[in-house]
Amino acid sequence: MKKLLIIFTALIIHGDIFSQSYKYWIEFTDKNNSPYSISTPSAYLSPRAITRRTKHSIPIQFNDLPPNPAYIDSVLSKGVKLLNRSRWFNAISINAADSSKLAKIRALPFVKSAKFVTTIKGHNPDKKHFIETTVDHSPYRTNSLSTTAGFNYGNSQNQVHMISVDCLNNLGFRGKGKRIAVIDTRFGVVDTLSAFDSLRNRGGILATWDFVWEQPVVYDDTNNTDVHGEEVLSCIAGNLPGQLLGDAVDADFYLLRTEDANSEYMIEDDNWASGAEYADSAGADIITSSLGYSVFTSDPGTSYTYADMNGKVAVASRAATIATEKGLVVCVAAGNEGGSSWQYITSPGDADSILTVGAVDFFGAYATFSSTGPTSDHRVKPDVAAQGQFDALASANGGVTFGSGTSFATPLIAGGVASLWQADSNASNYQIMAAIKQSATQFANPDSLLGYGIPNFCLARSIATGMQENIIVTNLNNVYPNPFSDNITVSFFSSIVQNVNVKMYNTLGQIVNEKSWKVAGGGNTLINLGGLQNLSSGMYVVELTDEKGGVYRSKVVK
Numbered sequence: 003m004k005k006l007l008i009i010f011t012a013l014i015i016h017g018d019i020f021s022q023s024y025k026y027w028i029e030f031t032d033k034n035n036s037p038y039s040i041s042t043p044s045a046y047l048s049p050r051a052i053t054r055r056t057k058h059s060i061p062i063q064f065n066d067l068p069p070n071p072a073y074i075d076s077v078l079s080k081g082v083k084l085l086n087r088s089r090w091f092n093a094i095s096i097n098a099a100d101s102s103k104l105a106k107i108r109a110l111p112f113v114k115s116a117k118f119v120t121t122i123k124g125h126n127p128d129k130k131h132f133i134e135t136t137v138d139h140s141p142y143r144t145n146s147l148s149t150t151a152g153f154n155y156g157n158s159q160n161q162v163h164m165i166s167v168d169c170l171n172n173l174g175f176r177g178k179g180k181r182i183a184v185i186d187t188r189f190g191v192v193d194t195l196s197a198f199d200s201l202r203n204r205g206g207i208l209a210t211w212d213f214v215w216e217q218p219v220v221y222d223d224t225n226n227t228d229v230h231g232e233e234v235l236s237c238i239a240g241n242l243p244g245q246l247l248g249d250a251v252d253a254d255f256y257l258l259r260t261e262d263a264n265s266e267y268m269i270e271d272d273n274w275a276s277g278a279e280y281a282d283s284a285g286a287d288i289i290t291s292s293l294g295y296s297v298f299t300s301d302p303g304t305s306y307t308y309a310d311m312n313g314k315v316a317v318a319s320r321a322a323t324i325a326t327e328k329g330l331v332v333c334v335a336a337g338n339e340g341g342s343s344w345q346y347i348t349s350p351g352d353a354d355s356i357l358t359v360g361a362v363d364f365f366g367a368y369a370t371f372s373s374t375g376p377t378s379d380h381r382v383k384p385d386v387a388a389q390g391q392f393d394a395l396a397s398a399n400g401g402v403t404f405g406s407g408t409s410f411a412t413p414l415i416a417g418g419v420a421s422l423w424q425a426d427s428n429a430s431n432y433q434i435m436a437a438i439k440q441s442a443t444q445f446a447n448p449d450s451l452l453g454y455g456i457p458n459f460c461l462a463r464s465i466a467t468g469m470q471e472n473i474i475v476t477n478l479n480n481v482y483p484n485p486f487s488d489n490i491t492v493s494f495f496s497s498i499v500q501n502v503n504v505k506m507y508n509t510l511g512q513i514v515n516e517k518s519w520k521v522a523g524g525g526n527t528l529i530n531l532g533g534l535q536n537l538s539s540g541m542y543v544v545e546l547t548d549e550k551g552g553v554y555r556s557k558v559v560k
Contacts, residue, residue, distance in 0.1 A: 024101055025085065027272055028077060029093040029114040036070045046089070050181075050285025054329045058430045065090045065324065073112050080106045085216055086276040089283075090324050091317070095119070095272055119272055119304075156245040157394035157402050160364060160483050161237070161414055164389050166493075167249040169460030170421040177250030177420030179427070181208065182238065183281030184413070185274060185291040187261040188212075188222045190232030190398050197240045197396035200251070206239070211280060212259040213273040220259040229398045230409065231257065234292050236396035237410055238417035245402050246394050250417035256286055261293050271295050274350065275321035282328045287423065287431075289322075289330055290416035292409035294337040294348030294373075308346050312379040316349035323353045331423070331431045332356040333416040335408035336384040337373030347373045347383050357419070357435060358383050359412040360452050361390020364483055366443075366491050366528070368451045372408055375450040385435075386442050387452040388414040418459040426466045437466035443493065443526045458526055461495050481544050481556045488535035490558060492544060493528050496521045500549045504529050507543045514542070534560070 038045055040062045043052050047066065055062065068089050078084055083097040098104065101118075108116050153171055155162050162168050170176075192198050192207070201207060210220040222228035238248040239255065258280060260273035274293065281289050295318060297305040306316060313319045322332045336358050337348040351358040351373070361372040369391050375383030390411035397403035415438075423434055439445060441462035444455030458480060480493035492504055499522055506515040514537060521527040531544075539560050546554045 024098045024118065025120045026082075026096050026098060026104060026107075027093055027115075027117040027119050028096060028107065029091060029117075030069055030073050031112050031114045033064070033067050033070055033092060034112075035072070036067060038067045040064070040067070047283050048285045051283050051328075054285065054287070058329050060327070060329050065092075069094060070112075073110075076110055077107055077113070082107070086213060086272070088275060089279055090321060091275065095276075153247060154244050155247045156242070157404075158237075158240075158246045158248070161389040161393050161410075162247070162249045163484065164362075164366060164480065164482050165249075165414060165418055165456060166458045166460040166480050167414075167418040167421055170418070170425060170463060171249065173425070175421045175425040175463075177238075177253030177417060178424055180250070180253045180288065180420040180423055181256065181284075181286045182250070182253050182288045182290060182416060182420055183256040183258055183277070183284070183286040184231060184235055184238075185258045185260050185277040185281070185289060186231035186234055186293060188228040188231055188259050189220050189235065189257050190222050190227075190229035192232050192235060192257070193221045195232070195396060195398065196400060197236055197242050197246065200241045201239050201255070206252075206254045208254050208256055209284065210257045210259075211277075213276050213280075214259060214262045220257050227398075230292070231259065232398060233395040233403075233405060234290070234409055234413045237393065237413040238290070238420070240396040242396065242402065246396060248417055249414060250420035253417070253420045256281060256284055271316055271318045271349065274318035278318075278321040278325045278332075282325055282330060287330060288333065288416055288419050289325060290333045290413050291350070292335040292407070292412050294335055294351060296337075296339070296344055296348040306349060308344075309378050311346060311349065311352040311377050313352045313354045313377060313381075316352070318350035319353040322350040322356050326353075326355040326431060329431050331416075331419050331434055333412050333419065334358050335412040336360045336375075338371045338407050338409075339373040340369070340371045345374055347375055347377070351383065352377045354381065355432070355435075357385045357415060357438065358453070359408060359415045360384035360387040361406075361408045361411040362387050362452065362456060363391040364389065365489060366456055366482065369406070371406070372411075372451070375453065382448045382453050383450070384453040386415060386438060386454055386457050387411060388456065415457070418457070418462075422459050422462055422466065425463050429466050433466060434462075437462040440465050441495070441526055443528045445526060446522050455526070456493075456528075458493060458495070461526060481558055485559045486534060487560070489530055489532040490534060490544070491528055491530050492546060493526060494546060494554070495526050496548070502529075502549070503547045504531065505545045505547075506531060506534075507545065508537075509541055 043062045046068050080103050085095040212220050238250050240246045240248045258277040260277040325332050334351045336351050361369040363369050388411040390408050391406045393410035438457045439454045442455040442457040448454045501520050503518045515531050519529050542558050544556050
């Protein structure tokens, strides 16, 4: 089933139905006699998109060329309306008032195929789609917790700290100069909500487009309920002092709606590809998308099977891989099918050479709803994981709400990518992704639940810039959750196989917990200290000692 990758309950209230029409995906045989050429890319790519290709020696290719305008005009002369063009697939999508026009279109000598994708029942501006986000009632929320550099992440501290993006933020890297395309459903009241005041005031929303209704408006001001895109964006760019702070608040954004939450047709798969092409041509560096497709219940005959989850069948999956080939980092939610009969990742999460993101809970353990891998052709999926339970989000009513789903783990990773890439601006997208995987907790032994594990973006910076040479143990990369309740996880990097010792001290210098561990070399390691529920509230020190005599400490609070 097509999913907004968030745990939610949906109620749809239907208004009047307007006239019915049909949408088709028309593929052409060639791009012969086109006015576009590889030698003049400025006719179809932005200067920034061209610069990205030039910087990383990515050639302008045949699939960069738009479809032949003469072919498009011939199709439109049959009495249909143009919706979207696809450079990568040499195709267009059209709206036809009746299906009889397809016979004439299929007869054109340059038409390769004409595929039905959905029935359109007219644009009804009064139709409302209500989403109830899962709310966190856990005891782990914090109201105000500052980092050593003075950034106050408030309720979002744990989700940012778990992947060590706060370390990069403290060094001044908060995504400045990086452009992120958010491909999602509508974006609630981002245009008025106080959590995005700073983003709007600096002109950080570069452009918006709705690929469902072919219009620039992507917000939901009429009913303030279609907020999935808004919540996703808040993980990266939300800024409510003392309450919530995203992990790349200086990045710029394209807000792209490709998802119609009122239907479950393959149309969204094609829309997603259009959004990815837009991101590429506009000059985005990163795509983040918390959408996924498997079973289209509105038209079951078009549904995917697990065998199709090989990155080569679904249009969105193929588009995600092409976007990577064009120099972008693509972050996609793994899905929330872990406890369902489907179980596995969904499209476009099966794509090759992207970051498919799974979810962990507040303490870094696998969240049981998170979709599992591998792909049907046995590649590791998901690639990495981040907090996807009890995530702090901007509320459409002001303040902070809490939600769960790989929907929210994904933008956290995307924000980390933006901050990391700012820190190493000369790195390619492949180098950035490789450093992120190598920094993760299961790099040496990836599995089908969390892939390579929870990344450490501060360590990834060291890896990406070559600073990790001759390191035995880095400073404690992460100690979380902080504040803690009944257990705590210590994360660190070791370049060699060795024995380490972890101790926990109270303010009197007394050891209240201790654990020894033999670690593998060349990757990040997690050590869990449990049984802390009986400790008194207050401050503690976690100390790690390596076998070379290095001692590393971090303060934590219960």
